Amino acid sequence: MTAQHAHPAPRFTGAARPYGGGDPYADYRTADFPFARLTDLADRRLGAGVVAAADEFFAERENLLLPGRAVFDPEHFGHKGKVMDGWETRRRRGPSAGDPWPAQEDHDWALIRLGAPGVVHGVVVDTAHFRGNHPRAVSVEGASVPGTPGPEELLSDGVTWTTLLPRTPVGGHAANGFAVPAGRRFTHLRLSQYPDGGIARLRVYGEVVPDPAWLEALGTFDVVALENGGRVEDASDRFYSPPANTIRPGRSQRMDDGWETRRRRDRGHDWIRYRLAAQAEIRALEIDTACLKGNSAGWASVSVRDGAGTGTDEPEGAGDWREILPRTRLQPDTNHRFVLPAPAVGTYARVDVFPDGGISRLRLFGSLTGQGSAALAARHREPGG
Numbered sequence: 001m002t003a004q005h006a007h008p009a010p011r012f013t014g015a016a017r018p019y020g021g022g023d024p025y026a027d028y029r030t031a032d033f034p035f036a037r038l039t040d041l042a043d044r045r046l047g048a049g050v051v052a053a054a055d056e057f058f059a060e061r062e063n064l065l066l067p068g069r070a071v072f073d074p075e076h077f078g079h080k081g082k083v084m085d086g087w088e089t090r091r092r093r094g095p096s097a098g099d100p101w102p103a104q105e106d107h108d109w110a111l112i113r114l115g116a117p118g119v120v121h122g123v124v125v126d127t128a129h130f131r132g133n134h135p136r137a138v139s140v141e142g143a144s145v146p147g148t149p150g151p152e153e154l155l156s157d158g159v160t161w162t163t164l165l166p167r168t169p170v171g172g173h174a175a176n177g178f179a180v181p182a183g184r185r186f187t188h189l190r191l192s193q194y195p196d197g198g199i200a201r202l203r204v205y206g207e208v209v210p211d212p213a214w215l216e217a218l219g220t221f222d223v224v225a226l227e228n229g230g231r232v233e234d235a236s237d238r239f240y241s242p243p244a245n246t247i248r249p250g251r252s253q254r255m256d257d258g259w260e261t262r263r264r265r266d267r268g269h270d271w272i273r274y275r276l277a278a279q280a281e282i283r284a285l286e287i288d289t290a291c292l293k294g295n296s297a298g299w300a301s302v303s304v305r306d307g308a309g310t311g312t313d314e315p316e317g318a319g320d321w322r323e324i325l326p327r328t329r330l331q332p333d334t335n336h337r338f339v340l341p342a343p344a345v346g347t348y349a350r351v352d353v354f355p356d357g358g359i360s361r362l363r364l365f366g367s368l369t370g371q372g373s374a375a376l377a378a379r380h381r382e383p384g385g
């Protein structure tokens, strides 16, 4: 899918006002970035990590990838200074009394391992609560390094870094969002801030491009899982929690780690539509309602559809939806397992929940068809994949 940007993302520059008391988000600058519907490839819950940083004097690099928005407690000071929920470096200085200012090219950097390799469509460099100490500008580069390289290898001359976002001014206390022209499949990013400062969160939105050799070796795997290249295309409700939670790794540990819809007061029902990693044959499935007790979905059905749709709209050129699990009663806080009476082939899947409520995970176990394997291999090979 290519993120379409009819209007360029709004840009925020300059300092924010000093914190004046009350809700610290009252004067936060943000926008609705169209690419933010895609998977956050730098999600800690997907396995992303900040493997190294040039400096983290004031606040630790790990904060960059925490889920949820950054918190600010005006009274919280520690031995090093104001405790900040982000990655914050010390102030850079020039070489001498006569030249006390940092040089034009001075910067601090952090190396990020993506949770799943993929093609990046947009980044958000969030400077929430960094008002007088945000960087003047940032840049983002990507690299594709096989295996599990450590910081030394990533910093070695042998690694080629491709610019995703050239050095660009950013504003303080703002969600600085930038659409990125679709490039290659990257495994790692380098975030730089000029000349120094603090960044609360980094979000990297794009499409997971899994390694076909790995999936081939596994044979049977969860063909809708985020880490394997599955994704949510649309959903009826995003009120309490994102539908993409249903295809995250691991079991849900808290209610907000699943998908919970608001209480319906009409005669309708809620649903999520997914695109699978590629065309697959599904043989078994799980619907988990972990941590959803008084608000678990009452019943659920699952359907699949075949075809080669593109984009986020209803799948184009796809066949009809075929129900593979009829409307089935669900128990609260329970993992439900179903072996399908016959394998079902599809490229899209849909879960319908009745009448509302939540499920925490959907797992679709199967293997890629010959057509699915070929499509995935082609995507992995192509320069844009």
Ligand SMILES: NC(=O)NC(NC(N)=O)C(=O)[O-]
Binding pocket: 058, 080, 081, 082, 083, 084, 088, 091, 132, 133
């Ligand atoms: N008030 C501050 O945040 N000052 C300093 N930063 C921290 N974290 O104390 C600084 O120099 O940016």
